Amino acid sequence: MKSIEDFIKRNNLSFNGTTVIVGVSGGPDSMALLHILKSMMPSTATLIAVHVDHMFRGRESEEDMRFVQTYCDQKGVLCETRQINVQNYADEKKLNKQAAARECRFQFFKEQMEKHQAQYLALAHHGDDQIETMLMRLIKGTIGLGLAGIQPKRRFGGGWLIRPFLGLEKKEILQYCKVNQIPFRIDPSNNKDDYTRNRLRHYVLPLLKKESEDVHKRFQSVSEALAEDELFLQGLTKEKMHTVITKKSNFTVEIKIENLLSLPMPLQRRGVQLILNYLYENVPSVFSAHHIEVFLEWVSKKEPSGSLDFPDGLKIVKSYHTCLFTFLPIQSENISYHYEISGTDETELILPNGFSIYLSRQDPEDVSKGNDMFATSPRQVQFPLYVRTRKKGDRMKLKGMNGSKKVKDIFINEKVPLEQRESWPIVTDAVGMIIWIPGLKKTIFEEHDDTNNERIVLQYRQHEKV
Numbered sequence: 001m002k003s004i005e006d007f008i009k010r011n012n013l014s015f016n017g018t019t020v021i022v023g024v025s026g027g028p029d030s031m032a033l034l035h036i037l038k039s040m041m042p043s044t045a046t047l048i049a050v051h052v053d054h055m056f057r058g059r060e061s062e063e064d065m066r067f068v069q070t071y072c073d074q075k076g077v078l079c080e081t082r083q084i085n086v087q088n089y090a091d092e093k094k095l096n097k098q099a100a101a102r103e104c105r106f107q108f109f110k111e112q113m114e115k116h117q118a119q120y121l122a123l124a125h126h127g128d129d130q131i132e133t134m135l136m137r138l139i140k141g142t143i144g145l146g147l148a149g150i151q152p153k154r155r156f157g158g159g160w161l162i163r164p165f166l167g168l169e170k171k172e173i174l175q176y177c178k179v180n181q182i183p184f185r186i187d188p189s190n191n192k193d194d195y196t197r198n199r200l201r202h203y204v205l206p207l208l209k210k211e212s213e214d215v216h217k218r219f220q221s222v223s224e225a226l227a228e229d230e231l232f233l234q235g236l237t238k239e240k241m242h243t244v245i246t247k248k249s250n251f252t253v254e255i256k257i258e259n260l261l262s263l264p265m266p267l268q269r270r271g272v273q274l275i276l277n278y279l280y281e282n283v284p285s286v287f288s289a290h291h292i293e294v295f296l297e298w299v300s301k302k303e304p305s306g307s308l309d310f311p312d313g314l315k316i317v318k319s320y321h322t323c324l325f326t327f328l329p330i331q332s333e334n335i336s337y338h339y340e341i342s343g344t345d346e347t348e349l350i351l352p353n354g355f356s357i358y359l360s361r362q363d364p365e366d367v368s369k370g371n372d373m374f375a376t377s378p379r380q381v382q383f384p385l386y387v388r389t390r391k392k393g394d395r396m397k398l399k400g401m402n403g404s405k406k407v408k409d410i411f412i413n414e415k416v417p418l419e420q421r422e423s424w425p426i427v428t429d430a431v432g433m434i435i436w437i438p439g440l441k442k443t444i445f446e447e448h449d450d451t452n453n454e455r456i457v458l459q460y461r462q463h464e465k466v
Contacts, residue, residue: 004036007164011153019046019118023109024072024079026051026064026185028177029124031071033165035182037122038075049079050112052105054086056097057189064185071183080115082108098195113157121157125150126165126173127216131208132200134219139196143289144273145234148226149219169216237263237270244271252326253279257318261300268296275325276314284311299323305418319417336422342384344456349387353423357387357438358459362450372461374427374436375447377454382430390426396434399444407437414440427458 007013022037024030034049041047049072053065065081072079090100109121134149152166165173177184193199208215240263247254253275260268272292276283291310298308299318308316317324339349341359349357363373376385394407411421427436435443438460447455 003167004040004164007152007162007167011162013120013153013160013162015045015120016042017044018120019048019116020120020122021048021050021109021112021116021118022122023105023124024049024051024068025187026068027124027187028182028184029126029165029170029173031182031184032173032176032180033122033124034072034077035180036164036176038077046116047077048112048116048118049077050109051079051081052108053081053083054101054104055083056086056101057187060188064187067183067185080112084108110157113159117158119159121159121161123161123163124165124173125163126168126170127220128170128201128205130166130223131205131216131219132197134223135200135204136196141289143292144270145227145230148230149223151227152224166220167217233266233270234274237267237274240267241271241274245275246322248278251279251328252324254322254324257299257321257323260323265296269293272296276310279314279325279327280312287311304412304415307418317419319419320415322417324419336389338386338388340384340386341458344454351387351423351425353420353425355425355438355460355462357425357427358461360457360459361455363457371437371442372439372459374438374442374458374460375455376435376445376458377447377449377452377456379452379454380445380447381433381435384430385435386428386430386432387425388428389422390424394426394434396437396441397443398441399446407434410437410441416440425460 020037020041022030022034024034034047038047049068051065051068053061055061062083065083069079069081084104086097086101086104089095089104090097093100093103095103112118113121130149134147137146137149150163150166152164153160153162155161176182190198190201193202212218244255244259244263245253246256255275260271263271269289269292272295276287276292280287287310295308295316298306303318304320306318308318310316313327315326317326337352341347341349341357344359344361346361347359349359351357363375390407395404396407396410397404407426411424416424424440425438426434427438428434429445433443433445435445436458438458449455
């Protein structure tokens with residue numbers, strides 16, 4: 001077919017000395033693709049057919065597999081097959097049948113690419129499939145590259161996934177099978193209206209073809225234009241996100257909220273998508289553009305802190321000027337402690353948050369007298385002292401203030417990140433009165449007399465591991 005030759009030239013493909021794997025279901029599309037590639041492949045190339053029996057239709061689907069094997073044997077084509085209980089996989093992964101089948105199928109394809117050191121995987125998606133896919137994604141609200149539908153060529157495994165039939169419509173493929181007497185099998189589930197794709201194929205596609213006979217070419221042109229635009233915007237987004245992302249690890253990404261929101265909205269959406277693509281090994285099938293819109297609306301609100309839960313355990317924590325995307329347990333969860341400082345001898349109390357409270361008799365020479373240091377004595381407060389995490393309703397009497405103030409409000413005013421508040425130390429006297437929040441605030445009960453022999457100094461500092 002001339003359209004296949006055009007596809008090869010347009011995508012700069014060369015099959016000389018390569019191994020090409022073809023996904024063959026036994027239907028007319030894949031059988032036609034196998035026939036065409038075999039007829040045009042150079043003698044230096046190797047062609048391998050791969051088939052997956054999803055075991056949805058029992059003996060019938062097994063017969064499809066035997067049919068493909070027999071045909072390949074007759075034509076001298078190596079055929080690799082596998083039977084996979086996709087329903088069990090779908091139940092285990094909580095996926096719908098179609099998503100589960102695709103995951104199983106493509107995993108097998110990837111394994112075969114690696115096994116045979118193949119450069120290409122060829123699949124038989126055609127122009128009608130492209131229309132159905134783009135309509136399905138439009139209905140779902142997909143944005144970005146996904147809206148462009150099926151790509152004619154993309155990276156896959158260690159090589160390329162190619163779809164030479166995207167410029168053809170179904171009836172051209174059926175005509176090719178008829179002229180060349182190519183046998184094929186029909187999956188009866190394609191005639192049912194159980195799936196969205198089938199309903200679009202049976203009712204919407206005929207209407208579109210009445211409006212324009214070459215509607216498949218129109219959709220393909222739109223797909224290619226959308227893909228080109230999207231790749232340009234993605235490149236621009238990656239460049240701009242260097243000013244947005246402040247920290248990154250395998251499981252966590254931290255961003256500056258202000259820098260993200262300063263970007264044009266198209267780059268904001270794509271920036272969030274880049275973060276999600278980086279963190280998720282496979283973006284969950286339940287994920288949609290709606291999640292990104294929800295995030296952007298939430299993060300732009302004036303509330304200084306809060307959190308969102310995304311699919312598969314991804315937690316997003318907003319804390320003033322930063323936002324944390326993480327799969328790791330948030331530090332504020334399940335952290336509680338209560339320590340006693342009973343004596344006045346020099347000692348260091350190591351805290352779970354990576355800091356310590358160092359007790360001595362005199363002011364450290366290398367520390368300024370700020371909120372990281374608190375001096376007291378038994379004539380100012382009742383001993384022993386206690387260091388604990390905050391409790392609901394905690395209040396503290398501050399210097400120069402009548403009455404008391406909520407510890408919660410102190411954390412907010414001091415812009416303490418949300419994930420640090422539950423592990424932040426609170427120092428009380430023997431009867432539970434809060435006398436110091438290390439690094440933040442002191443009470444009126446500080447000892448200022450350096451000559452007092454009972455005076456002790458508490459210093460809040462980063463713990464140095466030996």
